[in-house]
Amino acid sequence: MQNYLQSVKLFFKRFLVVLFVYQICRFLFYFFNRNAFESISFKGFLGGIHFDLSAIAYINLIFAVMHLLPGNFKYRPNYQKGLKIAFFTVNLIFILTNFVDFEYYKFTGRRSTFGMITATGMENEIGGLLFSFLVEFWYLPLLAIVLAFLFWKAIPNLKMVTETSSSKLQSLKQSGLFLLFLATVFVIGRGGFQKKPLKIVDAVNYGSINQSAIVLNTPFCILKTIGKKETLESPKFYSEKELNTIFNPITVTKTSGKPTKKNVVILILESFGRENLQCGQTPFLDSLIEKSMFFENGFANGKLSIDAVPSTLSSVPSLMNNSLITSSYAINEVYGLPKIMKDNGYQTSFFHGAFNGSQNFDQYCKVAGFDAYYGKDQYEGPESFDGRWGIFDEEFLQYFSRKLSQFKQPFFTTLFTISSHNPYIIPEKYKGKFPKGNTKIQESIAYSDFALKRFFETASKQDWYKNTLFVIVADHTSSEPKQAKFKTNVGKFRIPILFFDPSNPTLVGKNSKNLQQIDVMPSILEYLNIDAKMVTFGKSYQSDKDFVVYYLDNIYHYISGDFYLAFDGKKSLGLYNFKNDELLKNNLLKTNPAKAAEMERFIKAYVQSFNERIIKNELTLKK
Template identity: 35%
Template structure:
């Protein structure tokens, strides 16, 4: 056996087991998330598994490079028991990490709607109770841990089925000659795998966006991808890059991002309270679903629905954020987050215009309320960047008897604390209140366990509790002297668990409420035109009576003009969606790769081969938006610049 045939056979067998592992993980990923991924055709599944091999190859090469190298170098101890014991540890440590990352996505994908990136810890990295949260997740998803170790046990068993024949051929000439060829061929194959399947100079190594090449539904790109791949491809990657496809004057004219309003107010400037309701997407609101014809629909927001009868309701609004950490810049400054949160980038400390800076310039008292530990989600730091006068969190609440054991203070007592704090404020004031209870792990105070129906999914009881907490806040606040002169804005940072198939459609997972309420005001009715988080900032600028020019990608929702709406968000797989009133475009960052009718929220019929002027215009607008977004953030030009042309 001087040509090392047995060794090479076993190396190939062991790498083959890794490919089997990635395929099984992909099948489990589909199993746990198929209500979102919607794979119902066997041959379609086979195609997706096949397309995934390219991406698996890159991950396998990176995670097994040390193992492969140590397996092929010509040493006299290659086949000895001690050496093979070392190899098995290296093999399973690295591949175990890869498998663990895939397993995490079986459940985390349901919250993130995207394969994990290298920034996946951004949501908890600023939490002071990381250990408690990690142990909670382990206890909550113990079934995955059991499957993981069972899978690992089976894998180890099959690894040991084929054993080496101990050889002592290190002095044999053929041994070293064959080793040289093996080394060269293996190196070439590893480079081939790491690049994604070819050696062409004109072809760059595969990236996340390449998963979109063979799918019609962008969500299916997440099946083709694997989590080790997406983490490796975003590790050390610069979050933003300059784009120079359009000149600045073109962009300003097309996006109409310089705004100036002239609303006349009386002498009594209104107060503002902006409620960012944790995870409370449109699916849970009865008032947001009157026209959606969802069979057997049940809403879980009786108080908010009663308030909606006296409010201006935007029932066709969408989030431009995907996580809680994205919500604050998206809602208060109109800055969406895509692959990673804007607040997690090195650019987030630059001075930016927002509703806070506008309110401060008009001598408003500005406050941010969030019942979590101070610094949670990076909100304290970003609130300082925005310029809030005051921050009120768990520290200021100062009573951990109301601590939920995971994230912070229960919504009901914290909202009562918010009301009492506002009672002490001089008017006018602007307050942002970010609730926390309607979130995983889906727990509410024990005293309310029997009060609220458990609902159809765990999230429903939490929504009922937060809705009840808001009712209690309003019951008390009605007696405050500031109440009648206050405009209340309601929205959510993103959605959460979904029960109805209508909201499991790809675009509707971003469906988000926007509602404006002011006691005894003209703000009443339902508006079904397109709206998004980005519109909240200019809407409040309009309502507050600010008359100076400012920069925003959104539009005022209360101003009667012909300004068109645009919604943009990150889909995953390196792609974005851009939506107007009639079309949805899927964009890969360079060009449109799909067009869909506005009613085709699940991307069933790609119209790209029927291109028309409307499609070209939406593609152009999406490309301009992405260029303006990245370039402004990188160059520090987020504020209004007088006479800006380039």
């Protein structure tokens, strides 16, 4: 019996060692991402232990059995040696997933899930990128080796004692203790005796909504998403009749004349967060803003490149933990710009200089209804492979311009740039030509801005140029912004959005309306006088509506006019006047309950409408 108790103690000692390592990982996560958090609380770190215990318990359930199961076989040297090695290996693998987010969090703004860890949609690039990341972040594998060595040394061994032979009573006691301790580990895994097991969204209970990533750990997020295809549920806040009076995504464009038949070129710029403009890195884009309709309060509807395409082209926001393109709803029928423009006589195409299949964009293009997809495999021109992602922006944009000159007008086309993506490689011939800026990304931002300038210089000489509406929008913000206002849950989504029509001098000026990626589709259709009846979760820039909705860390973020509301799907967490309070310091939830109730009513209807239409595959209207 004494040896059995020693085995029980051994398991829980090892459990505590792993828990201690998780705390080291949390402090390291904060250290590497300290610029992303304006302030943290002790409660956040303390709450993190709750999630650590849950993850560790689930991961080690099998080891609990192997340590606690009655029987003398456990005390054999070879068994103990194998058990220690297995315990070390399995736990180390999960521990090291935290290391991914030491740097990756800067780009995503959230802890990684199973889909993100396995690089869904990036199978072609992962080989080259993995080597590049290991070189750039060389200190992470070095740190991992040191931690692994210390972890192995800290794992205690079994201390056996000499005891007499066991009796049936001892066997019964051991069996009882086995069931008791196994149940204890299971309860720790589910997070306690509450009605439902601990969930990712529960992190908001331990601090501000900006601190969820500190509370969580990456193994927990992986375990909660592994092997799961996200399935939405209708919250059923309202009856169908009441729902449609609050928010109805069925929209009919109000045209004021005949369709203009202008060409449309949408340029989606990789990582061109709002903080990169008008700071010396983007002289061309800054000059183009002066000739365009520029939306000073532009917002992305997601934090990943893969979110931007359905948002911008199909007016479907990213309101799930998985991107629509890689979710179980990826093949839902959509009636977005490609099909609408095609129905109106346009030739449609999508260009992306990365490997064909990157981000699953080629698959989405088929669902969305594009006539043609042009990736790295279709590129024709000087050798310009960047060694990681695909074709450098300058040459791919020149190829893009040449292809457009071959298309029959009117055409509708979209190009997604790549050079301002990590690892921020620019052509060797331009090294030292562009300002470095104050963040890693900004030299490549400057290069991509130069590539845009070269594109417009070439395009302006083509006969299709003056008959074209250009829409420029970023896919998401950049990592590691320096200014505090871009670190909040509002600032993290600020991007440039502008409309440029070289033949229309009236489409100029700075517009203070809140505009988001999902507003691009209805805005284009209304501007071109195209009649359409469609499902859109956005609104035209000419509309009186002034809202923005996005989703991050299991929280719905809703902007209306000057106000921003954070809503966790059941209750409001915070209300702020984000235009007067850029750092979101003054929570108005209690002082302005009427505004909070008004905004909560809308976001509930919006979420219900989104969920029900995604579930029922009703993003199109029956003809």
